[in-house]
Amino acid sequence: MAGCEKDDPPLPDYTTGEIELAGGDNQSGVFGEMLADPIRLNVHSKNPNDRFYISYKHTQGNGYVGQDTLPGWFPVYADSANPEHSVKWRLGCDNTTQKVTFYLHPFSISNPLTLAAPVDSVTVSASATKPAGWCRACGYGSLDFVNSKVITYDQQTLYMVNNKLYVSTDGGLNWYPVTLPFADQIVDAQFNSKGWMYLVTQNEGVYYSADKQHWQAINGGLIDRRDPTGFLAEDNSLFISFYFDGPYRSTDNGSTWQKMVVGNSSERQYGFTRHPDGRLLMLDKWNDLYVSGNNGDTWQKTELPYKYRNYQVYDLQVDATGKVYTGAGDATLSVFDLDSFEGETHSHYEWNANAQSVTNITLAPGDIFYQVNYNPAPGVYSKSANWGRLDLGFGQAINYYFRKQNGKFLLGSNNFLYFRE
Numbered sequence: 001m002a003g004c005e006k007d008d009p010p011l012p013d014y015t016t017g018e019i020e021l022a023g024g025d026n027q028s029g030v031f032g033e034m035l036a037d038p039i040r041l042n043v044h045s046k047n048p049n050d051r052f053y054i055s056y057k058h059t060q061g062n063g064y065v066g067q068d069t070l071p072g073w074f075p076v077y078a079d080s081a082n083p084e085h086s087v088k089w090r091l092g093c094d095n096t097t098q099k100v101t102f103y104l105h106p107f108s109i110s111n112p113l114t115l116a117a118p119v120d121s122v123t124v125s126a127s128a129t130k131p132a133g134w135c136r137a138c139g140y141g142s143l144d145f146v147n148s149k150v151i152t153y154d155q156q157t158l159y160m161v162n163n164k165l166y167v168s169t170d171g172g173l174n175w176y177p178v179t180l181p182f183a184d185q186i187v188d189a190q191f192n193s194k195g196w197m198y199l200v201t202q203n204e205g206v207y208y209s210a211d212k213q214h215w216q217a218i219n220g221g222l223i224d225r226r227d228p229t230g231f232l233a234e235d236n237s238l239f240i241s242f243y244f245d246g247p248y249r250s251t252d253n254g255s256t257w258q259k260m261v262v263g264n265s266s267e268r269q270y271g272f273t274r275h276p277d278g279r280l281l282m283l284d285k286w287n288d289l290y291v292s293g294n295n296g297d298t299w300q301k302t303e304l305p306y307k308y309r310n311y312q313v314y315d316l317q318v319d320a321t322g323k324v325y326t327g328a329g330d331a332t333l334s335v336f337d338l339d340s341f342e343g344e345t346h347s348h349y350e351w352n353a354n355a356q357s358v359t360n361i362t363l364a365p366g367d368i369f370y371q372v373n374y375n376p377a378p379g380v381y382s383k384s385a386n387w388g389r390l391d392l393g394f395g396q397a398i399n400y401y402f403r404k405q406n407g408k409f410l411l412g413s414n415n416f417l418y419f420r421e
Contacts (some may be wrong), residue, residue, distance in 0.1 A: 009093075010151060012016060013273050013373045014341060016045055016119075016120050017044070017045045017050065017078060017104050017120060018043070018044045018045070018104070018120050019041060019042070019043055019054065019102060019103075019120045019121065019122050020041065020042040020043070020044065020122070021041060021122045021124060022041060022042050022084055023039070023040035023093075024037050024038055024040050024089070024124060025037035025039075025124050025125060025127070026125055026127075027061060027126045027127075028126065028127045028128075028129070029091045029116065029126060029127075029128055029129075030090070030091065030126055030128065030129055030130075030131050030135075031091060031129065031131065031136070031138065031173075032063075032090065032091065032092075032093055032135055032136030032137060032138050032416075033090065033131050033136060034088050034089070034090050034091075035089050035090075035091065035126060038086040038087060038088050038089075039065075039086065039087050039088070039089055039100075039124050039155055040084050040085070040086050040236070041054065041076075041085045041086075041087070041102060041122070042084055042085070043077070043078045043085065044078055044079055045078035045079065045102060047078070047131065048075050048078065048079045049078065050077070050107070051075060051076070051078075052075070052077075052078060052104050052105060052107055053073050053074065053075055053076070053104075053105040053107065054073060054074055054076055054085065054086075054102055054103065054104060054105070055072055055073040055102070055103045055105060055115055055118070056072070056073075056100055056101065056102045056103070056187060056394060057100070057101050057103070058092065058100055059100065059101070059123065060095055060097060060098050061091035061092035061094060061095045061097075061098030061099065061100075061128070062092035062093065062094050062095075062138050062139045062142070062174060062176075063089060063090045063091045063093075063098060063138065064089075064090055064092075065088070065089050065090075065098075065100060065364040066087055066291055069213060072263070072356070073105070075107075087113065089124070089126065091126060091138075092128070092129070092138045092174075093128075093136075093137065093138035093173050093174050094138065094139075095172045096127060096128050096129065096238070097125070097126075097127060097128075098126050098128055098159055099123055099126075100123070100124050101122070101123045101124075102121060102124070103118035103120075104118055104120040104121065105117070105119070105120055106119060111283065115211045122268075129170055129404065132266075133393065133420060134393070134394055134411070134418045134419070135173065135419050135420065135421065136416050136417070136418055136419075137168075137172055137173050137174070137175060137416070137417040137418060137419045138160050138173070138174055138175065139166065139168075139174050139175035139176055139177075140160060140166050140175040140417065141162070142415045142416070143162060143400070143412050143415045143417050144162055144163055145399045145400040145412045145415065147161070147162075147163070147187055148161055148162045148412065148417075149161050149188070149189070149402075150402035151190065152404075153195045154195070155404070155405040156169070157169055158171070158172050159178070159189060160172075160417075161187070161188065161189045161199075163179075163186065164177055164180075164185075164186060165177070165178040165180060165186055165189065165199065166178065171404065171419065171421075172402070172404075172407075172410045172417070172419050173419045175414040175417075177338040178212070180199075180207075180215060181207075181215050182202040182204055182207065182217075184201040184202055184203050184205075184213075185202040186199050186200070186201055186202075187200055187201065187202055187228060188200040188228065188231050190231065190232070191233065192233045192234055192235050193234075193235050194210075194235060195210075196208055196209070196240070197212055198233040198417075199215075200228050200231045200240070201225075201418055202226070202227065202228075203225060203226050204217070204219075204225060204351050205218075205219035205222050205225040205354075206219060206231075206238070208241065208252055208253065214259050214420055218238075218250070218253060218254020219254065219257070220255050220256045220257060221250075221256050221258065221259075222240075222245075222248060222257050222258035223245050223249070224225040224242055224244045225242060225245075226242060226244060227242055227243035227244065228240060228241070228242050229241050229242060229243055229246075229268045229269065229270045230247070230269050230270030230271060230282065231272065232272035232273065232274070234274065236251060236310045237249060237251050237295060237296075238250040238253065238254055238257075239272045239280075239282075239296065241269035241270065241282075242267060242268075242269055243278050244267060245259075245263065246260075246267045246268075246269060247259070247260050247269045247296075248260065249295070260296045260297075260299070261299075262284075262290060262297075262299045263301060265298065268284065268285040269282045269283065269284050269290070270282065270283055270284075271283040271313065271315070271316035272320075273317060273318050274315055274318065275318050275324075275338060276320055276321070277322060278293070279291055279293050279338070280292040280293075280295060281316065281318065281338075283313055283316055285313060287304060287309040287313045288301055288303055288304065289301075289302045289303070289304050290302070292339070294322075304326070305341055305391075307328050307332075308328065308334040308336060308341075308343070308345070309328050309329075310328040310329045310330045311328065311329030311330065312328060312329050312357075313326050313327070313328050314327045314328060314329075314357050314359045315327035315358065317361045318338075318367045319364060319368075320363075322337070322338060323335055323336070323337065323343075324336055324337070324343075325361050325368065327357065327358030327360075327361050327371075328357070328358060329355075329356065329357055330347055330348065330349040330356055331347060331348035331349045331350075331356035331358055331372050331373070331374075331375050332346065332347045332358060333361070333368075333370055333381075333387070334346075335368075339393075346387040348372045348377075348381065349375065350375045350376050350377075354374065355373075355374050356372070356374045356375045357369065357372075357373045358372055358373070359371045360400070361372060362403055364403065366384070367383050368379070368382060368383040369382045369390075369401070369403055370401070371398070371399075373399065375387065377389055378399065379392070379395050379398040380392065380398060380401045380403075380409065380411075381399075392409060392411065393420075394413070394418065396413040396414060397411070397413055397414070398411050398413055399414075400412025400413075406421065408421070
């Protein structure tokens with residue numbers, strides 16, 4: 001019996017695709033903010049419902065498109081029931097005239113991360129102005145304020161840990177990613193007094209660079225490098241501890257690490273800091289204080305008075321005179337002598353608020369700054385304000401700060417970093 005043959009349907013002719021700008025061009029906005037109206041795009045093709053991808057590139061300006069999560073492209077269908085595709089554009093901070101080009105790519109069954117050559121494009125323009133007051137900084141995506149920090153060595157170039165490493169040379173308004181030889185999440189960064197930079201990663205241990213250009217892994221002898229809990233970089237010694245292993249010390253810049261013996265304590269040490277008389281301090285997960293007078297060869301356990309640790313110690317610092325500072329639960333900052341434990345506490349606890357704490361203690365000439373979290377008035381507090389909250393003219397809740405040498409602040413709020421001249 002003879003069978004019937006049918007011709008295969010013709011393949012879609014994706015080369016006929018066109019992208020049309022339906023709205024959102026030539027708007028005006030403010031650095032770091034979303035434009036008032038979305039960018040509206042239509043896609044047309046010879047065959048209805050042909051599938052395409054739209055990618056985008058900032059050809060002028062360092063803003064971003066979407067809600068922080070678009071991967072750089074998104075799928076669309078031509079002339080579908082909902083032919084208009086809308087995206088939001090958050091302006092950058094590095095140019096008063098900004099442009100984004102949208103490219104139309106044919107559909108490919110292969111990995112869409114490798115897009116076919118575009119068949120059409122359209123460019124959208126906008127004008128941007130710098131606000132007079134606080135301005136949302138640009139270039140870093142979304143701020144993970146729990147694990148983010150800003151550091152500097154020369155008081156000119158700023159570096160920010162925000163899962164990756166970013167650099168700013170204009171005081172923190174514009175940030176640019178630093179090229180690194182690894183992809184693991186960064187959880188801490190520090191400088192020693194020589195300007196050598198150390199990066200601590202979530203799973204791959206420690207990297208260092210003497211010039212911020214060439215990086216080297218320094219993990220000789222580290223067994224379980226997951227989930228670091230504490231780190232200290234000095235000129236002659238490095239210290240690190242992990243959730244499942246540690247603490248370790250290196251005296252040859254990480255070529256070899258030796259595990260320090262700390263009695264029966266948990267591995268989860270943190271808060272490494274140096275007293276001006278040479279003693280080394282650290283905390284364990286039970287908030288017990290350990291002190292070493294021989295650079296970590298041996299340790300003496302000291303139980304902190306409860307008023308200085310108040311449920312949990314979140315930050316430990318020592319100033320140039322030897323005074324110890326702890327930021328603890330119940331929004332408590334304490335200042336005391338390491339030997340006599342005589343000192344004072346400043347509590348900012350208020351009822352009907354949970355998990356109140358003090359973090360990010362910053363020692364400055366003639367003053368002390370610190371972050372109060374989760375009470376009804378979170379923000380930056382200081383000794384010069386009679387241990388009260390600073391009025392920084394910022395109308396949102398503050399959950400991170402960095403104080404620059406000129407006395408001005410960068411503030412973190414709701415996953416964004418803010419800058420003010």
